[in-house]
Amino acid sequence: xxxxxxxxxxxxxxxxxxxxxxxxxxxxxxxxxxxxxxxxxxxxxxxxxxxxxxxxxxxxxxxxxxxxxxxxxxxxxxxxxxxxxxxxxxxxxxxxxxxxxxxxxxxxxxxxxxxxxxxxxxxxxxxxxxxxxxxxxxxxxxxxxxxxxxxxxxxxxxxxxxxxxxxxxxxxxxxxxxxxxxxxxxxxxxxxxxxxxxxxxxxxxxxxxxxxxxxxxxxxxxxxxxxxxxxxxxx
Numbered sequence: 731x732x733x734x735x736x737x738x739x740x741x742x743x744x745x746x747x748x749x750x751x752x753x754x755x756x757x758x759x760x761x762x763x764x765x766x767x768x769x770x771x772x773x774x775x776x777x778x779x780x781x782x783x784x785x786x787x788x789x790x791x792x793x794x795x796x797x798x799x800x801x802x803x804x805x806x807x808x809x810x811x812x813x814x815x816x817x818x819x820x821x822x823x824x825x826x827x828x829x830x831x832x833x834x835x836x837x838x839x840x841x842x843x844x845x846x847x848x849x850x851x852x853x854x855x856x857x858x859x860x861x862x863x864x865x866x867x868x869x870x871x872x873x874x875x876x877x878x879x880x881x882x883x884x885x886x887x888x889x890x891x892x893x894x895x896x897x898x899x900x901x902x903x904x905x906x907x908x909x910x911x912x913x914x915x916x917x918x919x920x921x922x923x924x925x926x927x928x929x930x931x932x933x934x935x936x937x938x939x940x941x942x943x944x945x946x947x948x949x950x951x952x953x954x955x956x957x958x959x960x961x962x963x964x965x
Contacts, residue, residue: 744800767945769795773811779883780816781829782838787811790842813880888925890917924948
């Protein structure tokens with residue numbers, strides 16, 4: 731029986747967790763609310779970055795978080811959708827289908843399954859040492875380039891402009907400014923104000939959770955000013 735328990739604890743480590751107390755449940759609830767308020771808008775943005783409908787980001791944020799909590803071994807490692815994965819997904823699927831289409835979603839699901847199987851095999855075979863073969867300059871260059879791509883891809887959404895990757899991109903921007911200037915103006919004001927608040931918080935009060943407070947303020951502002959009624963606006 732002891733061998734069975736040891737095997738079960740290795741396969742299901744959450745079976746050995748200590749019994750929760752009211753104090754730990756309260757702290758867990760606060761942590762969950764804090765992470766959720768940041769993760770929800772973040773996952774929506776990452777889904778659009780990957781060319782998927784926004785609600786797909788919520789699914790991608792929920793399942794990995796549950797699996798990471800129950801089977802993960804690191805209390806500091808964040809699990810869920812990330813910007814680099816979203817960019818790689820978009821780059822991989824762009825030649826195969828139209829973004830946000832049914833075929834695109836199906837291909838993204840299969841890509842996630844294949845990637846998960848490969849990561850599982852790498853972990854089982856203890857082949858993580860392969861990452862040591864990649865030089866530090868390559869990793870730094872890749873990270874910086876990804877940051878620039880993310881900033882560039884999110885600028886149109888922050889300014890209320892269409893995101894296009896073809897020769898008609900400038901024409902689409904001009905058409906939006908001509909046909910719906912109020913939408914672009916309201917979205918730009920909302921996005922730039924949010925960005926300014928984040929910079930001010932980091933400079934004046936770096937110890938407070940600025941992202942969390944700005945998310946709360948953004949949700950309240952969207953509700954009070956009816957920002958959701960402007961088509962094409964992205965939080």
